[in-house]
Every structure is written in structure tokens, then in C-alpha cells.
Amino acid sequence: MILNRAGREYAYLPYTADEDVTGLDVEVFANGAWYGADDVTATDVIVLVAGPDAADNPPGTIVLVPGANRLLVRFPDNPEVIVRDGGVVNVVDY
Numbered sequence: 001m002i003l004n005r006a007g008r009e010y011a012y013l014p015y016t017a018d019e020d021v022t023g024l025d026v027e028v029f030a031n032g033a034w035y036g037a038d039d040v041t042a043t044d045v046i047v048l049v050a051g052p053d054a055a056d057n058p059p060g061t062i063v064l065v066p067g068a069n070r071l072l073v074r075f076p077d078n079p080e081v082i083v084r085d086g087g088v089v090n091v092v093d094y
Contacts, residue, residue: 001089005051005066012044013086015073028086029072030062037073045073051091066091 001011013028026037028047038060039046048061049069057063071086 001049001087003049003051003064003089003091005091005093006053006055008048008050008054008057008061010038011047011049011071011087011089013047013071013073014044015075015084015086024075024077027074027076028062029074030064030069034074035062036060045086047071049089064089064091066093 001009003009024040026040026045027034028037028045035047037045037047048058050057050061050063052063052065054063067090069089069091071089073084073086075082
């Protein structure tokens, strides 16, 4: 995904898991912290991401730094904690 540094968009992070993870408290890792996901479908974790120059972000928005941001998706489930690659969001100056 490419995001302008002043933009804000929903990111759809595809995942694969061995079991149905809908209903779990899914989290996304970015910028050194874990954030709650906005929604989880059968194939995607959905989060609202913004560039560093986006104004008036709603609560829960993940503000990314310029450049490539690799996101991780975590599905905490007892006794496992499943972590998957969520892809890259490139924050650019265009």
C-alpha cells in the first residue's frame, strides 16, 4: 500500500491462520507498539493508518513514519499467540 504523508486510509492486511480468528482481540504492530484492529474479516485485518502530516486523526488511528512500515498482525489465543506478516505501508511525499 502507498500512503501520502498527509493521507489517512483503511489498510486491509491479509492473513492466513489455521483456525477461525474472528472474535479474537486482534492487534497490529507498528512503530514499536501494538494497536487494536478496527475490524477482522475472514481474510483481512482492517486498521486505519495515517501519514505523519494527517490532521484530526480519530482515536485508534495508527500514525506511520515516512518510508516503509512493516506491519505485524497478532492473534492472541490461549495457549497460542499467532503472529503473521501484515505487509508494508509505504508513506511517501507525492
